[in-house]
Amino acid sequence: MPSPVEEAAFTDTELDIADELGVQLVRFMRLLTKAKSQVAKLGPDGIERAAYAILFQLVHDGPQRTSRLAEALHAEISTISRQSSSLVQHGLVERLADPEDGRACLLAPTSEGLRVFEENRRQRNRWLAEVLAEWPEEERRVLNKLLDRLNTGIEAHAPQLADQVSARSKGESA
Incomplete structure (x- = not known):
């Protein structure tokens, strides 16, 4: 259909x-x-910027296995493992036993990880406030509303789009 x-x-x-x-x-x-x-x-901390995406994911969605993080971040498990190891070494993330499977571990933010996350968030918010400083408040609110609507639409239609592109590619190669 x-x-x-x-x-x-x-x-x-x-x-x-x-x-x-x-x-x-x-x-x-x-x-x-x-x-x-x-x-x-x-950043003097030596942590790859991409590793902060892991920290963001853990803060927002709670402790997770490496495989779930890789899926959520559209990354290879090896990349997530390397970046999460760096976060663990810097004390921003810790490994916990998975209560569902004691052989596996979950990654979770530490209190220092939460502090670093909040500091990065404050810096981002100050930068965005500066970018939008000359915009009227109503336009800033409309932008947020429209971006939310766009993101929701992308989330709802992305798999269908991928299927269509794949189907077209198969049709062209046939």
Whole structure:
């Protein structure tokens, strides 16, 4: 049965708007990558910036196995293992016995990990407040609402999009 996206006939205007959004999202991602890179250069702790994504995930979703972290962060288990080991060495994350399977371990943030996470969050919030300082409060609220709506839509439609791209690729190679 075809998905609603497959059945939809998009107008040229809808596709043009989607194209402009795509251009702006690519620009946005490049600027965020550049900003993250600049922040990483300032960090004296020797921890890879990507490792902070693990800390973020653990703070927000609680203790997890390495395999679950890899799935949530769309990363290889070996990458997550290396980065989490660095976090453990720096005292930001600890390994706990998995209550469901004593042979496995869960990763959890330490109190120092929570402190570092909150400090990074404060720095991020100050930077974003600076970026948006000249925006009226209502526009900042609308931006948050629209980004939430966009993220929700991406979460709801990403698997379908991946299936369509895969199906098209198979059709082209046949």
